[in-house]
Structure formats: C-alpha cells, structure tokens
Amino acid sequence: MALYDNQHWLLSHIRDSFIFTDDTSACEMVMLGEDLPKQLKANGVLDCYPGMEDSDDEDIYAMAESYDIQMDMEFGHRQRSNTAQRLEKMDLERKQAAEIKHVKWENKPSTMSVEIQSELFQRKDFRKKKETKADKRHSLLAEQLEKCPNLPQNPFTDYAKFDGSEHIGTPAKKYRIFMSMLPEEQRMYPMQIVVVATAKVQEFIGLICYKYAAEHPDNPLKADITKYGLYITEDDGEVDWDLPCLDPRETIAKFGFTCLGLKEMTPNDRARHNTVVPKTVRYEENPKGKDIEQKSVAEDMAMMDDHTTAMEAPLYQLYRVHIINKVRAKAEIHLGISGEKIEIDPVITGKGAARFWNRQRAVSYHIDNIAWCELVEHKGPKTTFTLVYTSHANHLEFHTGSSGQTPSLQQSTSFKNHDFEADSATAEEIVRKINHILEIRSGTSRKEYLAQRERKATRRKNFHLHR
Amino acid sequence: MTGDGPPNEQVIFVTGGYDHTIKIWQAHTGICQRTAQHTDSQVNALDITPDKQLVAAAGYQHIRMYDLGSSNPNPVINYDGVAKNVTGLGFQEDGKWMYTGGEDCSARIWDLRSRDLQCQRIFQVSAPVNCVCLHPNQAELIVGDQSGVIHLWDLRSDHNEQLIPEAEASIQDIAIDPEGTHMAAVNNKGSCYIWALSGGVGKEPTKLSPRKKLETHKRYALRCQFSPDSSLLVTTSADQTARVWETTDFTETQILKHEAKRWVWDAAFSADSQYIFTASSDGVARLWNVATGVVEREYQGHQKAITALAFRDEVRVSS
Known part of the structure; x- marks a missing residue:
C-alpha cells in the first residue's frame, strides 16, 4: 500500500469517502466549502507526491484517485455491510431452526423394558391373506392416468429447470415479463418470473414459454422459441423499439433491466442474432475440420516416416x-x-x-x-x-x-x-x-x-x- | 383431484437429488407442485410415512422430514447425531418407528411415537451400510454393507445372522416381496441374488435358501424392488437401464431404457404393479408402462441428477 504513506492522498480519500457515502449529503454541505487537503497542501503542511499538483485542479479527477469508492448508479442506496447481511442471514436461520423440531440421536441401550420391546417389535403374520375387496389390478394412479389420457404436453418442459423460484443458494433474478406478442387484452399484466442467473437469454425465453403454457393450455406459442426475442420495455409494457432484442446467447444476468417483453423477433434482429446459423455451420464444419485435422496428422506422420528413414x-x-x-x-x-x-x-x-x-x-x-x-x-x-x-x-x-x-x-x-x-x-x-x-x-x-x-x-x- | 381428497386417498410422488431440493409432483400430469429445500446435502433416500403426512429424506449427517400437507419449504423435523451419510431409510408399517442405515457402519431404529418413550436402537457392523430393508413381519431388519455382508437383525431378540453371497462385491440394495417369499440383493458387479424365504412368523425363525443368481446388469446395480403383487422384480443400474423380471422363474420381461442414457438410481412400482417410476442422472424422473415399456410421463425440473424417489399410491376398491 504505497499510497498510504501519502498524507495528502489519505486525507483526500477520507474526505471523498464521506461525501460519497453519506446519503443525507450533510457531509458534502459541510465539507464543500473548504477543501482541507488542498489548503494544507498549499500551506506546505502536507507532503505531496510529484505529479499530484496538476490533478488537484479538478475535483472529480481528484476523486477518481480514491479508487475504493464505487460510484454507484443508484445514489442514495447504500450497500449493507457484509456483517449486517450475515447477521440477518443468521437471524433468519435461527428463526427457521426454531420452527424445526430437532431430534438428536441418543445412545440409551437399556432404558426399555422387555414388554415394550416385544410390543414394538411384534412379529406380524404377514402370510395371513387379508380379505379385501380391493381390486389389485387398479390403482388410484392408473385411474388418474386414464382420466387424462391425452394430456396436452407442454412443449417447453426442457426449460422448467431454469426456474429460479424454487432454489435457495443458486443466484436467481426476478423479471416482469409482458407477453407482447399476445392481443392487447391478454397482455395487460406482466408475469413475474424468477430465473436462475446462469441461464442464457434463449433458455429464459423457454422458461417464459413453459410458465405461460402451463397456465394457459390453449396458447398460441410457437414451439420453436428461436423465433422469439426479449425486448426492453417500459413499466407499462410498451416495447422500446429503438433497442434491439437481447442477444439470445448471452447470460440473462448480464442485463440489468427488470421489465422485458416477449415477442416475435423482428427480421432485423433475426438477421443479427441468426440463431439457426451457428448450428448448421457447426454441423458443416465438423467433417471439414476433421478432414483438415486428419490431413495434418497424415502430413506429420509422413514427415516422421521421412525422418525415421533418414535416421536409419x-x-x-x-x-x-x-x-x-x-x-x-x-x-x-x-x-x-x-x-x-x-x-x-x-x-x-x-x-x-x-x-x-x-x-x-x-x-x-x-x-x-x-x-x-x-x-x-x-x-x-x-x-x-x-x-x-x-x-x-x-x-x-x-x-x-x-x-x-x-x-x-x-x-x-x-x-x-x-x-x-x-x-x-x-x-x-x-x-x-x-x-x-x-x-x-x-x-x-x-x-x-x-x-x-x-x-x-x-x-x-x-x-x-x-x- | 390430487390433494383434494382425504390424506390417505391420494397419490404422492416425491423426488430428490444432487441439486439439494426435494420436489413433490402431481404424478398423472407431470407438474411439479412444490419444491422443498434440502440444504447442504444431496438426497440419498426418500420414504413417505405410512400416514402420508410426512416425507423423510436421508442426507449427509441427518434425516429430515417435510410436511406434505403444507407448503413449508423447510423441514419440520430434523434427526441428527449421525456421523456420516445416511444411505437408507424406511418405516414400520404403523409408523411406530423408523429405520435407517448409514456410512457410519450402523443401522438404527428411531422411535417415532413420542419424545419420552425413546427407544433408540443401534446395530453396528464392520463396514459402511449401503441399504436397509424391513421384513414384512415388521420385526427383522436386513442390512447390506460395503464389504458384501448381508446381516439379518432380529429386532425382538437382538439375535443376528450373516451371509455373504459373493466375495469382494458390495451389497447395493436388498428387497423382500410383500408376501415374504423372496429376498433379492443386488451388488456392485451387477449381479442379483435371490433367496426363497420361509418361516418368520411367530417364534419360527426366518430361513433363507439360495434360489438363483441373476446376471441382471453389466455394471453397478443400484436398486431392486419387488412389485406390490410380488409378481415382478425391478433392478436398476449404472448401465443406464432398469430391468423387470418375473418372480415365477426370474426371466426378464421388460427393459426400461431411454435414449438419455444415464444412470438409473431408483425405482418404485405403482400399487397395481402396472407402472414403474424411475429416477435418473439426467435430472428427469419417468413413469413407465411395464407391459409396453413406453414412457407415460416425464417429470422435469431438477437441475442435477435425481438419486432418490418415493411413491405412495392407493389400491382402488373395485366397483
């Protein structure tokens, strides 16, 4: 920490930290009038490293030196400290634990009387056939299966696993999704969907389709989800047409927007994120790539042979x-x-x-x-x-x-x-x-x-x- | 209909695995109704209490019980004090006690009736316990261990017997059919040993006589289960299949194989012995029609391998 013996820098850093992390901005009010480090330096009280003088002209630039301060987009929102977060987590765990009945294994070998033991571990005559009217060939499950023989299969079940709402410990993100491709009266309310943070945009689209199809069995969704794109929308669900759809191959967590609309990709976007091409290209390339590889291997082998004959x-x-x-x-x-x-x-x-x-x-x-x-x-x-x-x-x-x-x-x-x-x-x-x-x-x-x-x-x- | 009827009039299907969750499914639609958290541990085994109120999950160092009636994602009872993985568990048919087996080389009996009447019993063996199975007479526990020994523990007299079907092969699972006529044990070589059972009622000791050795799988076998009507046996394996055998002559009647080609960890029959549920490493549980070998339903939602499942069904009164 070479900088920590720099009195001027330390003082500026402390000052900047106060100004930037105080939500009430009272510190700023107090400190703005007098820049103590600057004054002290001017008086020659503080040592300053060469090259520092120039930067002092601009306050913003000087603040940039205090690299520990992260300029957040959201002013006024202060991150809770790790300790506070941990304490809250522990508190929650304690509350949960209180609701759980704990039974600890105890070795109590001889606390039990013989009568209790023989009563508890009574042999049952399992060979005695029970007289039941039950039809062994018909179970409740079979009955239920018969009742819905042609279950409309949700074509998006492969994406069900990206549902983030059911996981603790896995990072997940919550989005408000407008089904912008539906007729107006059906898309008034957004769906709240939680997705695991590691999912790709494409997989998130699949999850949205899965959730929607589960709730609306007769939906007009297309099975080919590559036709859909996620667009950034206003809070009221209006799609922002100036922006392209999110790249289907990117991880969803990369995007900071919480309000998104699902609709068919515009031809422009489809051309940009041609989601079909990479696959076919890969298929075509594979044999070619193999050929090249084999060729180079063959060449290497021939060269090796040549070397061997030369050596021998x-x-x-x-x-x-x-x-x-x-x-x-x-x-x-x-x-x-x-x-x-x-x-x-x-x-x-x-x-x-x-x-x-x-x-x-x-x-x-x-x-x-x-x-x-x-x-x-x-x-x-x-x-x-x-x-x-x-x-x-x-x-x-x-x-x-x-x-x-x-x-x-x-x-x-x-x-x-x-x-x-x-x-x-x-x-x-x-x-x-x-x-x-x-x-x-x-x-x-x-x-x-x-x-x-x-x-x-x-x-x-x-x-x-x-x- | 599911969930609406009285608690003992319902179908319950539960799965758990490496993603530290337990999922409760609507068996006939394939929809996941609920997900419960199984924090910090994979699920080694699952079973449902006889009163269908709770589902018990065996994990690392504890057994957790979840309320099936509520939507609480956290366990309601936590049994701990076990040193290592709990590998198997089950219930006495009236729910008086629970039995477990674990890698700490012991099988245990947990008293479930009340906290004061604690009647905890432990049975120590010399190798990690891989599986536990209760005899239909509800008074003998069969324990299979890593060293290949099968222990018959008489719970009333504390007397025990051992048998070793194959040297240097660990016992992976043991099952006894509900009629108490056969016992099956599968090992890590993929072999299945069948014994014919006699006695076991009243004071008469249970006698085992070797019946057959089946080469059920080419690789590690993981689970064996008899059907409720005792007519079929299902074995699952690392060879990516589950196989169904007739208990009359132990011939193969069906191979349950999916193109996903992953390990099949667990299996359960429906009450009418017509269907089999399987749990597989591809994170999907499947419902198979035994007669046709066709997949009737798929249960998708787990993010990692499913290693355990539990199923409770009802036999319908014929009308």
Whole structure:
C-alpha cells in the first residue's frame, strides 16, 4: 500500500469517502466549502507526491484517485455491510431452526423394558391373506392416468429447470415479463418470473414459454422459441423499439433491466442474432475440420516416416537385386549399403553363376566415392536405377584391397556407373537410402559430380541461346 | 383431484437429488407442485410415512422430514447425531418407528411415537451400510454393507445372522416381496441374488435358501424392488437401464431404457404393479408402462441428477 504513506492522498480519500457515502449529503454541505487537503497542501503542511499538483485542479479527477469508492448508479442506496447481511442471514436461520423440531440421536441401550420391546417389535403374520375387496389390478394412479389420457404436453418442459423460484443458494433474478406478442387484452399484466442467473437469454425465453403454457393450455406459442426475442420495455409494457432484442446467447444476468417483453423477433434482429446459423455451420464444419485435422496428422506422420528413414539410412542393409552389365545381361547380386560403403557381392546360384559374362566381381566402394544415385526407368513391376561412382584407383577399394584413402582433388575425376534392376518398391527404397547417406556425408565425389552436371547444363543452355 | 381428497386417498410422488431440493409432483400430469429445500446435502433416500403426512429424506449427517400437507419449504423435523451419510431409510408399517442405515457402519431404529418413550436402537457392523430393508413381519431388519455382508437383525431378540453371497462385491440394495417369499440383493458387479424365504412368523425363525443368481446388469446395480403383487422384480443400474423380471422363474420381461442414457438410481412400482417410476442422472424422473415399456410421463425440473424417489399410491376398491 504505497499510497498510504501519502498524507495528502489519505486525507483526500477520507474526505471523498464521506461525501460519497453519506446519503443525507450533510457531509458534502459541510465539507464543500473548504477543501482541507488542498489548503494544507498549499500551506506546505502536507507532503505531496510529484505529479499530484496538476490533478488537484479538478475535483472529480481528484476523486477518481480514491479508487475504493464505487460510484454507484443508484445514489442514495447504500450497500449493507457484509456483517449486517450475515447477521440477518443468521437471524433468519435461527428463526427457521426454531420452527424445526430437532431430534438428536441418543445412545440409551437399556432404558426399555422387555414388554415394550416385544410390543414394538411384534412379529406380524404377514402370510395371513387379508380379505379385501380391493381390486389389485387398479390403482388410484392408473385411474388418474386414464382420466387424462391425452394430456396436452407442454412443449417447453426442457426449460422448467431454469426456474429460479424454487432454489435457495443458486443466484436467481426476478423479471416482469409482458407477453407482447399476445392481443392487447391478454397482455395487460406482466408475469413475474424468477430465473436462475446462469441461464442464457434463449433458455429464459423457454422458461417464459413453459410458465405461460402451463397456465394457459390453449396458447398460441410457437414451439420453436428461436423465433422469439426479449425486448426492453417500459413499466407499462410498451416495447422500446429503438433497442434491439437481447442477444439470445448471452447470460440473462448480464442485463440489468427488470421489465422485458416477449415477442416475435423482428427480421432485423433475426438477421443479427441468426440463431439457426451457428448450428448448421457447426454441423458443416465438423467433417471439414476433421478432414483438415486428419490431413495434418497424415502430413506429420509422413514427415516422421521421412525422418525415421533418414535416421536409419546409415544402418547396414542388404538388398538382393540384379546388376545389369555392359552387355545388358543380368546377374543377381547382394547389394550391401551402409553409412561407410556400398558392397556388391555376386550371388552364387549353381550353374548360372558359372557363365563368364554373368560373372560379377565382388566389389566395394567407399561411400565418399559414390557420387549419385537415381531411378532411371520403370518397366512394369521392375525399376532400374543407376549408381554413379568415381573409378579412380584411389577412390576404389576392392574387396581384397587396401585401406580407403582420402580422395584427392587435383586428379580429374571420371565417373562410371552401375545399373541395377529391382522391383519398384525395393529400388525406390535403395535410392532413397543412398541419397540420404549422400546428403549427410556430402563427399567430394558428389560435389564434383553435381558441379560437372551443372557445367553441362549451362553449356547446353548457352548452346541453345547461341543457336 | 390430487390433494383434494382425504390424506390417505391420494397419490404422492416425491423426488430428490444432487441439486439439494426435494420436489413433490402431481404424478398423472407431470407438474411439479412444490419444491422443498434440502440444504447442504444431496438426497440419498426418500420414504413417505405410512400416514402420508410426512416425507423423510436421508442426507449427509441427518434425516429430515417435510410436511406434505403444507407448503413449508423447510423441514419440520430434523434427526441428527449421525456421523456420516445416511444411505437408507424406511418405516414400520404403523409408523411406530423408523429405520435407517448409514456410512457410519450402523443401522438404527428411531422411535417415532413420542419424545419420552425413546427407544433408540443401534446395530453396528464392520463396514459402511449401503441399504436397509424391513421384513414384512415388521420385526427383522436386513442390512447390506460395503464389504458384501448381508446381516439379518432380529429386532425382538437382538439375535443376528450373516451371509455373504459373493466375495469382494458390495451389497447395493436388498428387497423382500410383500408376501415374504423372496429376498433379492443386488451388488456392485451387477449381479442379483435371490433367496426363497420361509418361516418368520411367530417364534419360527426366518430361513433363507439360495434360489438363483441373476446376471441382471453389466455394471453397478443400484436398486431392486419387488412389485406390490410380488409378481415382478425391478433392478436398476449404472448401465443406464432398469430391468423387470418375473418372480415365477426370474426371466426378464421388460427393459426400461431411454435414449438419455444415464444412470438409473431408483425405482418404485405403482400399487397395481402396472407402472414403474424411475429416477435418473439426467435430472428427469419417468413413469413407465411395464407391459409396453413406453414412457407415460416425464417429470422435469431438477437441475442435477435425481438419486432418490418415493411413491405412495392407493389400491382402488373395485366397483
């Protein structure tokens, strides 16, 4: 409470409080003539915070500083203090309690004689059939139900629960409601309706209809209450046409008016509070929203998959594919791919492997020698793909061969390639895997290959331009 | 017509629940006639005194009685001194005493005749009492508890017996038909156990012999009641249905199910056994035609779940 060491402020606050909370306005009469805090300040008796001086010119503004004072719309009505309210409540409770007979449980185990006990807890011979003329097949309830078989059902019963008159503890508000849609002679007197404070305007309209329909079984009310609106009225029930109806979706307690008229919504108001639209919109939106959601989920999943394959790419994996050699003959080989190298091993299958043109040497390439890998063409279920590598001896590493040396840049690189064939899914998987590895490694061969391709492309472009 | 006739010539239908109110309805129209306040507590059980003057409500730490004849929204008698929730209550048929059961692990007898002749009796068990049921001989109280034990308390001799139909299943409700031939008990597994009763008159002790086990519901069972003519049994459950069973062979004859699909907490038969009232978590009580399974009336007005109901009807003299 930084302000409480401000003498000037405290004094002004006390003064303002007196003036504002005194219903008799005697304080104001007395104090208006002399503004003590102002005078004292002017005399230099009171310390004042910087910036305060300017505000003192206007009384109203100075009062605004006294923020504890709530300027109520209803002057002259003073809120009772909490203590007074609590005392009154306790008093009421005491009065109510006095009307209630209290019986407290007492443990009195042996105050009762045996005779009384056996008299009180006498066994009744329930098996003895009573001779009654009563017709067991017909009860009073059944009779009453038969008397009103076609009870005019109140179509607004769903709103009965918003009746606030039957609840203590739940905040409720009382309204005078004019049924402005009725012919003049029937709407002379307003209905007093108490509604729970949390009800929406729409629900309050339902409650009004329920109450009215309960009292007037042959009423002209429409079952669709969205057609009705609540309008602010004068005390005599005259609708104030300048104001729109209360927003049906708002809580009724928000509105301070106690006199309201129920009538059919004007087309203007209906357009404004189009109570039907939100529902249909919601229904339409739902599947769409779901679609979008599913789509985004699917996208996320795809991205996750992609990340997983990328992360798993350097892990060793063996594929069984066909290598297409220079004479277009196919030989089955094992293609081993890891983050370090790519190995090609012939598959030994009896006779076929013996044919010399089919023979494929076991060969291994360091991953830095691999420059490129791409799909070439689809032939039915089969797909061919090509693997581009540098054939330089330094880069090449035979199975039997020595260690992998770092590739030297000064030597001009010539690129060679192997073509493979596999079923489309496998081919795609291999290409994806190798490309992931290459992206991560980004070896010199790859850079060179890409540079060379670009050069070729620009040359071709230039050629086109100069033609 | 209701309310105009002499007090014992009327239909009384009362409901209570989580909204701390007790509502008195005109049964044949569905109109709420009165709302009474049940301050600070939900209503666990309701019953109407045999003279139809008062309705008793079991709540947290007290039993309150409301005058049915006046429009006083406050109770007229308040019974307190009970430690926890009172879960069940009922009356001796002449209104001499009231019996209650509660979560403080005890069943009690409250003397209603006058304040001087207090004959309060207490029966302690080892687990919270979920339900109490009076044998038609008006001298034996059946007490069902949370641990799954059924106690037969002979009020005259103070002798008691126990039986456990199923281990690790709490007894939710017990009922005996007015003719005293069957006893039914439902548990939290949705099973219903039926015993055939014999004896119980004069000095002869009541004998129970297991008759049948019914898988009445898939979930928690909440209430069982026999019809006044002893021909039907109704069971209600958390599985959102009430089911009606024939007592001749205990086969299912009707399922009372509403699209609102909420727990069915309580049920009561009309005096002619043709109709059943149910109380449900959707805040609506319903009147069902047992033969057709059709909802005849709905009672709307409670703001929260209805957990208890009481109904008194009259059998008409045939003309």
